[in-house]
Amino acid sequence: MEIYWLLGIPLAGGTFLALWGNRRNAPEINVLFSLLTLVAAGVLTARIVAEGPIVVGDDWFFIDSFNVFLVALTAFVAFTTSLFSRPYMRIEKEHGRLTDKRLRLYHSSYQIFIAAMLLALTTNNMGILWVSMEAATLATVLLVSLYRTPASLEAAWKYFILCGVGIAQALFGTILLYFAAEKVLGSGGTALLWTHLNAVKDQLEPTVLQLAFVFLLVGYGTKVGLAPLHNWLPDAHAEGPTPVSAVLSGLLLNVALYAVMRSKVLVDGALGTEMAGSLMMGFGLLSVVVAAFLIKRQTDVKRMFAYSSIEHMGLVTFAFGMGGAVASFAGLLHMTMHSLTKSAIFFAVGHATQSAGTQLMDGIRGLIKTNPTIGWGLMLGTVAILGVPPFGVFASEFLIITTAMHEHPWATPFLLIALGVAFASIFGKVQPMVFGETELPKLPYQPALAPVFIHLGLVLMLGLFIPPYLALWYRQAAALLGG
Amino acid sequence: MSTGIVLQIAQTLLAILLAPLLMGWVNQCRAWLQGRSAPPLTQPYRMLRKLFHKDAVLAHDASRLFRFAPYIIFACMVLAAGIVPTIVNDLPFSPAADVIALVGIYALARVFLALAAMDIGTSFGTLGARREMLVSFLAEPALLMVFFTASLISQSTELPVIVQTLAHKEFAIYPSMAFAAVAFWMISVAENARIPVDNPTTHLELTMIHEAMILEYSARHLALIEWAVALKLFTYSALGIALFVPWGIAPRGDLGALPLALLALLVKMIVGGAALSLLEAISAKVRLFRAPEFLGTAFLLGVLGMLIHFLLEV
Amino acid sequence: MSLTYHLQVVNLLAALLLLISFAMLSQRRIVGLVTLFAWQGAALAVSTALVGWSTGQHHLYYSAALTLALKVIAMPWFFYRLVKKLDVGRDVEPMINIPTTMLIGIVLVIFAFNLALPISQMSGTVTRSTLGIAMATVLLAFLMMITRSKAIPQVIGFLAMENGLFFAATSATYGMPLVVEMGVALDVLVGVFVLGIFFFQIRETFDSLDLKHMEKLKER
Numbered sequence A: 001m002e003i004y005w006l007l008g009i010p011l012a013g014g015t016f017l018a019l020w021g022n023r024r025n026a027p028e029i030n031v032l033f034s035l036l037t038l039v040a041a042g043v044l045t046a047r048i049v050a051e052g053p054i055v056v057g058d059d060w061f062f063i064d065s066f067n068v069f070l071v072a073l074t075a076f077v078a079f080t081t082s083l084f085s086r087p088y089m090r091i092e093k094e095h096g097r098l099t100d101k102r103l104r105l106y107h108s109s110y111q112i113f114i115a116a117m118l119l120a121l122t123t124n125n126m127g128i129l130w131v132s133m134e135a136a137t138l139a140t141v142l143l144v145s146l147y148r149t150p151a152s153l154e155a156a157w158k159y160f161i162l163c164g165v166g167i168a169q170a171l172f173g174t175i176l177l178y179f180a181a182e183k184v185l186g187s188g189g190t191a192l193l194w195t196h197l198n199a200v201k202d203q204l205e206p207t208v209l210q211l212a213f214v215f216l217l218v219g220y221g222t223k224v225g226l227a228p229l230h231n232w233l234p235d236a237h238a239e240g241p242t243p244v245s246a247v248l249s250g251l252l253l254n255v256a257l258y259a260v261m262r263s264k265v266l267v268d269g270a271l272g273t274e275m276a277g278s279l280m281m282g283f284g285l286l287s288v289v290v291a292a293f294l295i296k297r298q299t300d301v302k303r304m305f306a307y308s309s310i311e312h313m314g315l316v317t318f319a320f321g322m323g324g325a326v327a328s329f330a331g332l333l334h335m336t337m338h339s340l341t342k343s344a345i346f347f348a349v350g351h352a353t354q355s356a357g358t359q360l361m362d363g364i365r366g367l368i369k370t371n372p373t374i375g376w377g378l379m380l381g382t383v384a385i386l387g388v389p390p391f392g393v394f395a396s397e398f399l400i401i402t403t404a405m406h407e408h409p410w411a412t413p414f415l416l417i418a419l420g421v422a423f424a425s426i427f428g429k430v431q432p433m434v435f436g437e438t439e440l441p442k443l444p445y446q447p448a449l450a451p452v453f454i455h456l457g458l459v460l461m462l463g464l465f466i467p468p469y470l471a472l473w474y475r476q477a478a479a480l481l482g483g
Numbered sequence B: 001m002s003t004g005i006v007l008q009i010a011q012t013l014l015a016i017l018l019a020p021l022l023m024g025w026v027n028q029c030r031a032w033l034q035g036r037s038a039p040p041l042t043q044p045y046r047m048l049r050k051l052f053h054k055d056a057v058l059a060h061d062a063s064r065l066f067r068f069a070p071y072i073i074f075a076c077m078v079l080a081a082g083i084v085p086t087i088v089n090d091l092p093f094s095p096a097a098d099v100i101a102l103v104g105i106y107a108l109a110r111v112f113l114a115l116a117a118m119d120i121g122t123s124f125g126t127l128g129a130r131r132e133m134l135v136s137f138l139a140e141p142a143l144l145m146v147f148f149t150a151s152l153i154s155q156s157t158e159l160p161v162i163v164q165t166l167a168h169k170e171f172a173i174y175p176s177m178a179f180a181a182v183a184f185w186m187i188s189v190a191e192n193a194r195i196p197v198d199n200p201t202t203h204l205e206l207t208m209i210h211e212a213m214i215l216e217y218s219a220r221h222l223a224l225i226e227w228a229v230a231l232k233l234f235t236y237s238a239l240g241i242a243l244f245v246p247w248g249i250a251p252r253g254d255l256g257a258l259p260l261a262l263l264a265l266l267v268k269m270i271v272g273g274a275a276l277s278l279l280e281a282i283s284a285k286v287r288l289f290r291a292p293e294f295l296g297t298a299f300l301l302g303v304l305g306m307l308i309h310f311l312l313e314v
Numbered sequence C: 001m002s003l004t005y006h007l008q009v010v011n012l013l014a015a016l017l018l019l020i021s022f023a024m025l026s027q028r029r030i031v032g033l034v035t036l037f038a039w040q041g042a043a044l045a046v047s048t049a050l051v052g053w054s055t056g057q058h059h060l061y062y063s064a065a066l067t068l069a070l071k072v073i074a075m076p077w078f079f080y081r082l083v084k085k086l087d088v089g090r091d092v093e094p095m096i097n098i099p100t101t102m103l104i105g106i107v108l109v110i111f112a113f114n115l116a117l118p119i120s121q122m123s124g125t126v127t128r129s130t131l132g133i134a135m136a137t138v139l140l141a142f143l144m145m146i147t148r149s150k151a152i153p154q155v156i157g158f159l160a161m162e163n164g165l166f167f168a169a170t171s172a173t174y175g176m177p178l179v180v181e182m183g184v185a186l187d188v189l190v191g192v193f194v195l196g197i198f199f200f201q202i203r204e205t206f207d208s209l210d211l212k213h214m215e216k217l218k219e220r
Helices: A002-020 A026-051 A065-094 A099-120 A126-145 A150-185 A194-199 A206-224 A233-237 A242-271 A275-295 A301-322 A325-356 A372-385 A393-407 A411-436 A450-464 A468-480 B002-033 B042-051 B064-083 B099-119 B123-154 B159-167 B174-189 B219-244 B255-282 B288-314 C005-024 C030-055 C061-085 C098-123 C129-145 C151-173 C176-206
Strands: A054-056 A060-061
Touching: A002 A026, A002 A065, A002 A099, A002 A275, A002 B123, A026 A054, A026 A065, A026 A099, A054 A206, A060 A065, A060 A099, A060 A411, A065 A099, A065 A242, A065 A325, A065 A450, A065 A468, A099 A242, A099 B099, A126 A150, A126 A206, A126 A233, A126 B255, A126 C061, A126 C176, A150 A194, A150 A206, A150 A372, A150 B174, A150 C005, A150 C129, A150 C151, A150 C176, A194 A242, A194 A325, A206 A242, A206 A275, A206 A301, A206 A372, A206 C098, A233 A242, A233 C061, A242 A275, A242 A301, A242 A372, A275 A301, A275 A411, A301 A325, A301 A372, A301 A393, A301 A411, A325 A372, A325 A393, A325 A450, A372 A393, A372 A411, A372 A450, A393 A411, A393 A450, B002 B042, B002 B064, B002 B255, B042 B219, B064 B099, B064 B219, B099 B159, B123 B159, B123 B288, B159 B219, B174 B288, B174 C005, B174 C176, B288 C005, B288 C098, B288 C129, C005 C098, C005 C129, C005 C151, C030 C061, C030 C151, C061 C151, C061 C176, C129 C151, C151 C176
Parallel strands: none
Antiparallel strands: A054 A060
């Protein structure tokens, strides 16, 4: 039952906000719907924790520890982002960058985007998974071009076309999967249901699944932002409104990676080889290295953090590719840490760029003087994402790298060098932004940065101490991924 | 055996005699479609007769090659006419050359025509020869692709076997042959110097290809070349019929099927000629440097046909 | 090997689909491209219906009808209107000249056929061999998207890709479950709708639908 609430609330929210328009309290309604979604997600999570994996709605939905963790994360970040976007978008409107009509589009699409992601996470049907991934893309295309500047239109176009092509590959992979499954499960609706597929995965035709996985990885990998298919990501993140960047980076990438992982479990079962894992490790490592070196050259702050997202998603992909209990655990942990930290950073960056009136890092100086809250938020977020202890990112990165040293020593130098380069360039660029000299006056209003500190607080807490039930939960999820 | 030889000779003679008629039919249709009053069907014969009665004029610099070339070209075409089955399949002469050698025979004729054109050293001759070589250089591989597609289906490069297989096929429709047919049509158009690659009625130096090569010929030499051109069109049409609509061609030794085969041939030729003139009437000649694109498309279709054969019909 | 007549027709339609893909690659005018796209959709719809009829998989009729409604009628109509309204029916010069594109296309087709061969050999469906053609169609559409610089040809390339995928689904598996197919169709429809809005935005901002204006965002 919770599942229907979980999907129904944001969907109803999207419809309602589209009809309601941008009245005075539309942002608050947006927050309200997000909060309700979060509550539904919480109830669902509690139930899964208590009862274990469930299949509901005539086999249509399937929730186990792996996806319920992502559901909770998605609902949570979606809620905090809506909190952040309330004042942020209002100021954007005051600056004349947005109109009522566009804000209506924004609020409505935001809710639909959340609904699409939650559907992707909870559906049991690999075909519906594809459909909802595509829906999530479509819901965000117009959000990326919300400002209607030439650059934002270009970014949205790139986003649409590249992700469209990518997702088409994924559809082909899904067709191949169905093609293999149909022989075992018979044609009809059941042949795409993940639980059914999982039960017979060792009977699926290996050659077909091998090809299917390549297509699925390339397709969903485009949305994860894996190099060399990452071109759309920095543009979309840099040119869209900041709340959109935050949810794209913090949530959509996770959901896409989730789709890859679901496929990987099936393919591993059918093949009995390391093929899928090796592919993921290769793509992951390449993304880490490429992104790290591209970070160095960025001048736009949102672009830089977008590349940092590619780097971290690459790291998670690499960890999942290695497989095994520890690596999967670390991958899941890192996914969580990255979502929380990166969205927090985007919140802080949003306010920083808003107050400085530019996204170029050269133009943003001395945040600590104009507004200490933004300054500290950005600094702490940066320190956290760079993997400085005691933040949680350190713990997960440490786990990933030690596992890599143990199992794939050849990859370690690449990882370490890439992480080092990323550290040096990001820190070197953020430091003057926060502590540099500035002539700008103090910010007249108090930015709403509670979400930043909530996120960072969580990251810090998880870095110091993972509550036993949470650790158990992660371990269960890791076991599902073939740990 | 002896009936075979008789039939062979009859078929070859028939081709030689009917070829100008086909040309006349095409010209007549074209005239109708262009709203002109048409020349009589027998116009090509009259022209040939007229040319044969004239005295030949030879250029000062013409070598022996220039004089021999028309005979060689005509002989090549007669040879081709002997090989391609028009009404009876698998005649004694057909094993003489398979489809690849057939392409070679056409190439031989073309080489001599080009050499003769360059022999006298006029600028038009050389220009025409160069253009002709460009076109044929692109058309030949495409033609081979078409033949390969047919050969792959029938597992042989011998024309009689191909015709035999295609006339009694296991598939009702060969998708690959559909591609090959379109490719073949484009190639024939190019090889026979028709619109849109060349225009048989133009003498415009910017565009002409074939006509530029035979400008210096007169009288019986010209007559032979014109006749060879008509024969070439005829044999190409016969080839197209044999490959793509082979129904009605009499199998060997079945004399009773002959009248029907003759009738079928006539009907197909009439329809084919009309279609050719129709397409010529509705399309415009392309610029010379677009001709490679045209023939490239033909080649592409040929290759596609072959690929599709591998995928769909094996 | 003996195929029934209607499956031979399906094979022929498959070949036709591939031919249309090539024609699209060589097409210079946007209006012509839209027409070809409609034809491709028609071939797809007919072949889907035929497969459904000959194999008794009646749910394929729905997807055939869906294809007919969306890809033969609604979308071409929408594109024609768009072309007229935005006045972009003029010639489009592709970024790579056409013969070269065609040659690359041939290579792609060979690649796709090779890739599909082992799969089609183990497929139990009657129309198995068309999987390679479907894959080739997808790759050719992809090639078209890469080589065109205008927005509408790119989108048509994208939709042609979707056509190829649909064809793969019908030819290899007799179609996906209907719910999935409906979902895909809905996505495509919404996608085209979003694009329509998008075209106007691009046009409003750049005064042209040529994507050459949109090359600012690059790594320096």
